[in-house]
Amino acid sequence: MLDLKVNGEFPKRIMVQGEAGAGKTTFCAKIAWDWVEGRHFSHFVWVLIVPLREFKQHSIGEIAKSYLPQNNPATVSQITEYIRSNPDKVFIAFDGLDEVSFKIMPTDQMQLQPSQPCVTSSEACGSSSETGDIGLVEILCSDQLASCPVLVTTRPWRAVEIRSDGDLMKLYTFIRVEGFNRENLSVYIYKYFPKNDDKANQLIQFTSENDVISENMAHYPIYVAMLCLMWKELDEQKLKVMKSLKSFSQIFKEMIAFLKEHYAQKKVKKVGSPSFLSYLKKIDELLGPIAKQALNGLLENTLIFGEDDFQICPESKETACKVGILSQEDRITTSIDIHKRDAHVQLPVFFPHKLFQEYMAGVHLASLYESDRNAFNMLIEQVVLPRKNEFRYLLYFTVSQNKSIATYILNSMLQGLDIDVHVGRELPIIVGYYADVSRLDIAVGRELSFIVDVAFESQDPDVAVLVKDRVSSKEIALTISDGMTAHTVAGYAFIGPHVVSLRIDRSCGPTMSLDVAEIICSMPSLKKVCLQYEFCGHQCFFETLARKGKESKVSGSSTIVMYMYV
Numbered sequence: 001m002l003d004l005k006v007n008g009e010f011p012k013r014i015m016v017q018g019e020a021g022a023g024k025t026t027f028c029a030k031i032a033w034d035w036v037e038g039r040h041f042s043h044f045v046w047v048l049i050v051p052l053r054e055f056k057q058h059s060i061g062e063i064a065k066s067y068l069p070q071n072n073p074a075t076v077s078q079i080t081e082y083i084r085s086n087p088d089k090v091f092i093a094f095d096g097l098d099e100v101s102f103k104i105m106p107t108d109q110m111q112l113q114p115s116q117p118c119v120t121s122s123e124a125c126g127s128s129s130e131t132g133d134i135g136l137v138e139i140l141c142s143d144q145l146a147s148c149p150v151l152v153t154t155r156p157w158r159a160v161e162i163r164s165d166g167d168l169m170k171l172y173t174f175i176r177v178e179g180f181n182r183e184n185l186s187v188y189i190y191k192y193f194p195k196n197d198d199k200a201n202q203l204i205q206f207t208s209e210n211d212v213i214s215e216n217m218a219h220y221p222i223y224v225a226m227l228c229l230m231w232k233e234l235d236e237q238k239l240k241v242m243k244s245l246k247s248f249s250q251i252f253k254e255m256i257a258f259l260k261e262h263y264a265q266k267k268v269k270k271v272g273s274p275s276f277l278s279y280l281k282k283i284d285e286l287l288g289p290i291a292k293q294a295l296n297g298l299l300e301n302t303l304i305f306g307e308d309d310f311q312i313c314p315e316s317k318e319t320a321c322k323v324g325i326l327s328q329e330d331r332i333t334t335s336i337d338i339h340k341r342d343a344h345v346q347l348p349v350f351f352p353h354k355l356f357q358e359y360m361a362g363v364h365l366a367s368l369y370e371s372d373r374n375a376f377n378m379l380i381e382q383v384v385l386p387r388k389n390e391f392r393y394l395l396y397f398t399v400s401q402n403k404s405i406a407t408y409i410l411n412s413m414l415q416g417l418d419i420d421v422h423v424g425r426e427l428p429i430i431v432g433y434y435a436d437v438s439r440l441d442i443a444v445g446r447e448l449s450f451i452v453d454v455a456f457e458s459q460d461p462d463v464a465v466l467v468k469d470r471v472s473s474k475e476i477a478l479t480i481s482d483g484m485t486a487h488t489v490a491g492y493a494f495i496g497p498h499v500v501s502l503r504i505d506r507s508c509g510p511t512m513s514l515d516v517a518e519i520i521c522s523m524p525s526l527k528k529v530c531l532q533y534e535f536c537g538h539q540c541f542f543e544t545l546a547r548k549g550k551e552s553k554v555s556g557s558s559t560i561v562m563y564m565y566v
Contacts, residue, residue: 004173011173013142015162016153018177020355020393021222024153025051027177028095031151035091044149045089052136053099053303054348059133060092060145080133087148092139097154098390099354101301104140104161104168142171153177157389179219182208188221192228203231211486211511212246222353226255233262246490248393249400249457252359256325260284263323283323289313290320291364294351298361298394299383305349317349325360327352355393362397369405380409385416388450396457406458407466413451414470417444429471431478431492448476449488456491464495471497475525481505481534486512493518503530513541521548 004010018024032049035041048064055063061080068074083090138144140152152172162168180188186204193200207218207227217223230242245251260283261271268276293309296302310317320326328349351357365384368376384391399406431445448471455467476499480489486509492499493515508516516537520529521544531537 004175006173010149012147012149013172014149014151015159015172015174016151016177017156017159017174018153018179019220020155020358021220021353022177022179023221024177025095026221028093028151028153031091031093041091043089044091045086046083047091047093049093049095050136052094052096053301056100056102056136059135060139061133077132083145083148084134087145090145091149091151092145093151093153094136094140095153096303097140097152098158099301099303102137104137104165141168157392160389179221180224181219185218185224188224189228193232199231203227206231206243209510210243210246211509211515212490213251214509214511215486216248217251222355223251226251230255230258233258247400247457247459247487248396249359249362250459252355252397253400256359259324260287283319286313286316286319287323287325287360288364288367289316290325291360291367294357294360295364298357298391299379303350303354303357307349310349321349325351325356358393359397362394363401365394365398366401366405369402369408380412385409385412388413392450392453395454399454399458399463403458403460403462406455406460406463410451410455410458410463410466413454414467417447417451417470429474429476431476449484449491452491452495452497453488456487456494459494467495468497474498475500477501477503478519479503479505480508480512480516486515489515493522496522498525499523500525501528501530502526503532504535505532506534507536508538508541510538510540513538514544517541517544517548520545 004014016024016027018027028049031041032047035044035047041047046064048060048067050060050063055066058066059076059080060083061076064079064083065074065076134144139148139150159174162172163174185207189200189203190197193203207214207224213223213227217227231239234242242254245254260280264276264279264283265271268279270276289310289312293305297305307317317326317328321328326349351360365376365379368379384394388395395409399409429445429448430442431449451467455463476497478492478499478501480503482505484506489512496519499519502516502519504516517540520526
C-alpha cells in the first residue's frame with residue numbers, strides 16, 4: 001500500500017472498501033503491527049488505529065491520549081497541537097465507517113443548509129472549540145489535518161456517501177480489500193490442520209467446488225475460520241449436511257447451532273439425550289434477550305454495549321459469552337475519558353463480528369412476526385427496507401427463519417419494484433451490463449437482483465414462485481459478468497424468471513456452471529444464449545447440457561443461438 005501513488009504522491013485520504021468479514025480490521029491491525037515491528041510505516045512518529053464504533057464520541061486528541069500510559073504527563077491539548085503541527089508524521093486509520101451513523105459533511109456545506117437539522121462534527125465526535133481539539137468528521141472531510149495521511153475502512157454501501165459528493169470524492173483514493181486468494185486460502189487451511197492433510201484437502205475441495213462459498217465466503221477470513229472450526233469438530237453425518245449448504249444464512253445457522261451444542265456438551269455429556277436437548281432449549285431461551293439487544297443496537301448503529309445494557313438479563317449475557325456469541329473486553333474504558341475512573345466501571349460487551357450481531361438481530365426481528373406483528377411490520381416497512389442496502393444481511397438472516405416471514409418481506413420488496421413505470425411495458429428488464437442502456441433501466445435490474453438475493457436466502461420454493469410471478473409479465477435480459485456474484489446467479493436459477501436473453505461474460509466454477517446450465521435448460525422463455533470469449537465453464541456445464549438438453553423446458557418454437565468467441 002505504501003507504493004500507492006496518485007499524481008506522483010502518496011494519497012492523503014484513502015477509502016478501503018470490503019464486504020463483511022473481508023479482513024478490513026485485520027488490515028488495520030497489520031498496519032499497526034508492521035509499524036511497531038519497524039517493518040513498514042517507520043517514517044511515521046505515530047500510527048493511530050481508531051475503531052470508530054468505540055471512539056465515535058471522542059476527538060483525535062482524546063483518542064491519542066488513551067493509547068498512552070496513565071503516568072504519561074502529556075495533555076490532550078498538547079497531543080492535539082503536536083498532530084496539528086506535524087501532520088505528515090502521523091498516520092491515522094479509521095476502522096468501520098459503516099459502524100457509525102454520523103454524516104460526513106464539510107463545514108461549508110453545513111452552512112449552506114441552515115434549515116435542515118444535522119449533527120455537526122463537534123457534536124458527533126467530541127470536537128470542542130474551547131479546547132481546540134479536532135473532531136473525527138473534521139478529519140474525514142479534510143476540514144482539519146488535510147495533509148495528514150488518513151485511511152478509512154468501510155463496507156461498500158457507506159462509501160456511497162463519499163462517492164456521491166463530488167468534492168469529497170476528489171479527496172479520496174478508493175481501494176478494495178479482496179480477502180484471501182486461492183493460495184492464501186490453502187495456506188490458511190493447511191496451517192489450521194497441520195497434522196491432517198486429508199482433512200485440509202477435503203475442505204479446500206469443498207470451498208473450490210461450491211461457487212457461492214468460493215466467491216462469497218472463501219475470500220473472507222471470518223468465514224474460513226468458521227468453516228475450519230466446524231470441519232474439525234463435526235462428525236461425518238453433519239459434515240455431509242454442511243457440504244450441502246448454499247447460503248449465508250445456512251452457514252450462520254449451522255455455526256450458531258455448533259457453538260451452542262459445543263457449549264452444552266461441557267454441561268451434559270450425553271449428546272442427544274433428553275437432558276442435553278433440554279439444556280439446548282434453555283440456552284435458546286437465555287439467548288432471546290441477547291437477540292433483542294442485537295437488533296436494538298443494529299438499528300441504532302451501536303456495536304459496543306455496556307454491562308448496564310444487560311443488567312436485566314445478566315445470566316443471558318454470561319451464557320452468550322460462554323457460548324461464543326458475545327465477547328467482553330478485560331480492559332477498562334469509560335465513555336468520556338479513558339484515564340478517568342468512574343465509581344461504576346463499564347467493561348465493553350460486543351459481538352465477535354458484526355455478522356454475528358446481524359444474525360442474532362434477524363432471529364429477534366423474525367420472532368416479532370408472531371409476538372408483536374405491528375412492531376414487525378413497522379420495522380420492516382419504515383426502517384429496514386428504506387435502508388435495505390445497509391441491512392442486506394439482516395434481511396438475509398430474517399427471511400431464512402420462516403416461510404411466512406420471507407413471504408411478507410418479499411411481498412413488501414416486490415411492491416416497491418415498479419417495473420412498468422421505469423422500464424416501459426414493451427422493453428425487457430436489463431440485469432447486468434449492457435451498452436446503451438439508461439440508468440433507470442440498470443437501476444431496476446439491480447433492484448431485481450437484490451430481491452433475488454434475499455429470496456434465495458429463504459431457500460423456500462413458494463417464495464421463489466412469488467418473485468417469479470411478480471415479474472412474469474416482463475422479459476428479462478440477463479448478463480452474468482464479473483460484477484454478478486455466484487450468490488445472485490444461484491438466486492436467478494432458484495427463482496427461474498422470464499429470461500429471454502442470457503449472456504455470459506465471465507468464467508464459471510462448478511456450482512455456477514451448474515446454475516447456468518439449469519437456467520439454459522429450464523426456462524421456456526429463453527430465446528438467445530451468448531457465451532462471450534471470457535466464458536470458461538466447468539466440465540459439469542457441458543455434461544449437464546448433454547444430459548438435460550433432451551428434457552429441456554425451452555419451447556420448441558424458440559431459437560437458441562449460442563455464440564462462442566475464441
